[in-house]
Amino acid sequence: MVGEARRILVTGATGGIGTAICRQLAGSGYSLVLAARDEAKLKALSDDVTGNGHMWLRLDMTSDQSIRQFAEELAAKHIALDGAVLMPPQAHSTNDPMPSSEAWRALFQNCFIGPLEVLKVAIDRMSSDPINGRRAKIVIISGISSAQVLGHYATSNVLRCAWIGEAKTLAFALGARGIHVNTLSLGGTLSPWYREGIEKRAEAAGITFEERLAEETSNIPLGKYGEPAEVAVAVEGLLSPFSDHMTGLNIMHDGGFTRSY
Template identity: 30%
Template sequence: MPPSEPDRRSAVVMAATQGLGRACAHALAEAGHRLTVCGRDPARLDEAVRELSAHGTAVAGERADVSQAEQVERLVAGAVERFGRLDVLVVNAGGPPPGDFGDVGPEQWDAAYRLTLRSAVTAIGAALPAMRAGGFGRIVVIGSSSVRRPLGGLVLSNVFRPALAGLVKSLAVDLAAEGITVNMVSPGRIDTERVRALDARTAERTGGTAAQVRAASERSIPAGRYGRPEELAAAVRFLASEEAGYLTGQSLLVDGGLVPTLP
């Protein structure tokens, strides 16, 4: 018998109007979670809420820019007020802009910090009181394969994504005894708008085509292809489950074997 409405898990998925965030929201909706999702574009947000509601669960959309701390705090507080609980937090944000060290200045560093690292710190801090009150919590941070190996032309990601991995490791130790797990899921080349845009940028710099860049990239991946967003979302869904209660402090690569590093 499915749980009654007040007993159903409640989840917040940040930046859920496209790409990996949207796929994660679908996976949690399919698992029966009541959802609060956010995005900056109102049209995309409305579309995402309609799609997610088709799974038969309650879904609320909040317009929010996750780089703005007060908007993140409002997002989480609204979820707790709406559903009376918060069990799952998926920390997600659009990737910082590409560029090498010489391409980015102080403003870009500050913006990347607010988008990538501070948004996670703010969201987790806002979510913890409700999770502690319920004696249960699943925090899943969407990272990047750059936590294991730096990526060319993405210095901002190379700096702030590993910082997120450090946050995950620290919090996992601090929160394990309270029934709250903290993990990271780190994608490699997943077929999203961002990866397609990065391929197009590489093509422009090298004089090739985006299709040529993608083909070369796929040849470097042992699985021979880009991943699908729903494949990463399946890992998030498991980490958000009760069954994953003894798994914490981990950074799980979802990359088709692209980064063959030891832990």
């Protein structure tokens, strides 16, 4: 348990990984600002993770108007943040290395520019005092294509690297203020939508879910995909004193799949 209720913004809070993160942090005594697009799911999640003054705010990171409203609500409620977990929308897998200009504009707006505006809003609300040991922590959820090119994630290869570059830049810019910025790059993680994809591939191949899962994880040293709960524990570590001398890092959470040093 943390001694003082530190307030953390979690975007994408109602997704499979986001929900696991919220439950983990709430259970450890953090106060949460839950942000996502679906108000009904936000209300249900807020009821599920009771304690320490949690609150929820609707946020669509692909909408400039929604981001502005989100910023105004944080300011109106005088919300001070001790950290943020940013989960930018993911680009769909594609083998096309040269999408149209229109496709690139939409991808960068939805997966980078909009989420970066949300991060700016969060940073403006962060209270840190490194001289007195009070630090703010930012964790950006990324993917393994940030470190290793994957042919079927052509656009993701570019977008993930953009986030790694931005995180490193922010680590330099914000370090003196006691604001840490690290990225957690996920490999295959058994969120509900990822499980559904495996089930479909298994059905198409005429094999069981377990057989398909074994095939897909045969090239992973740990022999498995990650679980949302495991991601949540890693996120909590990066928000905790564990990372007090860590910033600008891209940490792989992929069972050892990434081959690069």
